[in-house]
Amino acid sequence: MSTSPRPSPATLSDLDALPEDLIGEIIDGVLYSRNRPSPAHQYAAAGIVSDLVPPFGRGQGPGGWWILPEPALAQPGSPHFAPDVAGWRRERIRALPAGAISVVPDWICEILSPTTRRHDHLVKMPFYARIGVAFAWLVDAESRLVFAHRLDAGEWRPIGTFSDETEARIPPFDGVPLNVSAWWMPTEGSSP
Numbered sequence: 001m002s003t004s005p006r007p008s009p010a011t012l013s014d015l016d017a018l019p020e021d022l023i024g025e026i027i028d029g030v031l032y033s034r035n036r037p038s039p040a041h042q043y044a045a046a047g048i049v050s051d052l053v054p055p056f057g058r059g060q061g062p063g064g065w066w067i068l069p070e071p072a073l074a075q076p077g078s079p080h081f082a083p084d085v086a087g088w089r090r091e092r093i094r095a096l097p098a099g100a101i102s103v104v105p106d107w108i109c110e111i112l113s114p115t116t117r118r119h120d121h122l123v124k125m126p127f128y129a130r131i132g133v134a135f136a137w138l139v140d141a142e143s144r145l146v147f148a149h150r151l152d153a154g155e156w157r158p159i160g161t162f163s164d165e166t167e168a169r170i171p172p173f174d175g176v177p178l179n180v181s182a183w184w185m186p187t188e189g190s191s192p
Helices: 012-016 039-057 117-131
Strands: 022-027 030-035 065-069 073-075 078-081 085-089 107-112 135-140 145-152 155-162
Touching (some): 012 022, 012 078, 022 117, 030 117, 039 065, 039 085, 039 107, 078 117, 117 135, 117 155
Parallel strands (some): 107 135
Antiparallel strands (some): 022 030, 022 078, 065 085, 073 078, 085 107, 135 145, 145 155
């Protein structure tokens, strides 16, 4: 994770100028760039999305949510940032816009990796608290852990740690049991 110190805030043009092998975001006027995610990161994100969308996004259960992987979000001073996965209650956002979403998500999920762990903890989590995201999950695909948090008076409060549960009830999606153990990429010699 690198930052680009500059005298003026980063712009979308700076983001567009990044080399093709990097992805980036602008938070509080600072351009952050990183390598593309690892297979374990992508596997965990895909598992989370595939488990949440049917019951919550498509109404095959409690319903009432938009769940998106890597959505382009925009807030004042932060014209482009993207959590690994984010969700909005449909009562707050009736239809998704064609471009960047300016409505603060109700829930975000960041998949930690060796190159993003520090950035996710020190930059993104305080930023998400400041803009009012209600729930945050930090998923450590290497350690096979999910750390769930709830925003309380501007501070993140832990609400649970999950690992290999097959019927975890994790807020705000505790209306349906989730198979957390399926989010981890199989290791060599193990069965999927």
